[in-house]
Amino acid sequence: MALSGKPPTPVKRLEADSIWLEYGGRNVLQNIYIKVEVGQITGLFGRNGCGKSSLLQVIYGTRSAQNSSVRLDGHYVERVYRHRHKLAYLPQHQFVPTQLRVAEAFDLYKSSLAYAHVLFPELSDLLVYRFNQLSGGQQRLLETIMVVTSPAPFVLLDEPFSNVMPLHVESLSSLLIVSRASKGILLTDHYYHDVLAISDTTYLLTNNGRSILLRHPEQELRDYGYLT
Numbered sequence: 479m480a481l482s483g484k485p486p487t488p489v490k491r492l493e494a495d496s497i498w499l500e501y502g503g504r505n506v507l508q509n510i511y512i513k514v515e516v517g518q519i520t521g522l523f524g525r526n527g528c529g530k531s532s533l534l535q536v537i538y539g540t541r542s543a544q545n546s547s548v549r550l551d552g553h554y555v556e557r558v559y560r561h562r563h564k565l566a567y568l569p570q571h572q573f574v575p576t577q578l579r580v581a582e583a584f585d586l587y588k589s590s591l592a593y594a595h596v597l598f599p600e601l602s603d604l605l606v607y608r609f610n611q612l613s614g615g616q617q618r619l620l621e622t623i624m625v626v627t628s629p630a631p632f633v634l635l636d637e638p639f640s641n642v643m644p645l646h647v648e649s650l651s652s653l654l655i656v657s658r659a660s661k662g663i664l665l666t667d668h669y670y671h672d673v674l675a676i677s678d679t680t681y682l683l684t685n686n687g688r689s690i691l692l693r694h695p696e697q698e699l700r701d702y703g704y705l706t
């Protein structure tokens with residue numbers, strides 16, 4: 479609650495602007511601009527190694543870049559990860575401490591599971607397990623549900639569908655569609671059909687590290703050599 483007694487105005491727009499990243503003298507990201515808005519799912523595509531995960535890390539603030547400007551409603555924010563109530567991030571690789579029980583992890587993230595229980599009836603049974611007692615696909619699924627249902631208005635998802643069976647990819651897609659009403663979601667995954675089906679806006683990262691806003695995604699993904 480703000481000092482005036484009024485609740486803070488909800489943030490509507492996340493921008494990553496002028497992102498330059500190089501590794502050992504090699505330019506990976508060059509002058510990237512990406513916008514994520516509450517009410518939208520933004521799909522991010524690019525060939526293996528073009529820099530998608532690196533970009534998400536730069537946005538989250540856990541990877542420093544040669545240049546970057548991450549803004550919330552036009553206000554520059556340094557190290558967004560310090561503002562967990564504003565931005566939640568699913569990294570590409572398993573990240574929840576393996577000894578933690580699912581219910582404990584969900585509590586830490588303040589995840590709200592009301593709707594998730596409808597989409598994933600088996601969730602109640604899994605809450606008592608420790609992460610190291612789950613399969614790879616179950617871990618991925620639960621981490622994604624946890625991040626998406628946290629209160630943060632912006633969510634970065636790096637390959638949430640990886641290792642997840644098609645039935646659950648469908649349910650996760652439904653969860654993202656429902657969640658987008660109150661969130662801005664940046665989603666990257668090579669399951670491009672599933673990403674395209676739910677994306678309102680799509681960007682491509684090219685091999686030379688540029689971001690392109692796609693107007694006709696299927697065609698342009700072919701033209702740029704992401705699809706055959």
Ligand SMILES: Nc1ncnc2c1ncn2[C@@H]1O[C@H](COP(=O)(O)OP(=O)(O)OP(=O)(O)O)[C@@H](O)[C@H]1O
Pocket residue numbers: 501502506524525526527528529530531532533570
């Ligand atoms: N810490 C690092 N040091 C040096 N080079 C790195 C480092 N991390 C990533 N890279 C390189 O940067 C490039 C981009 O990697 P990144 O993981 O961001 O790509 P990606 O688009 O997410 O790939 P994928 O689709 O395969 O997951 C790759 O060529 C990778 O080898």
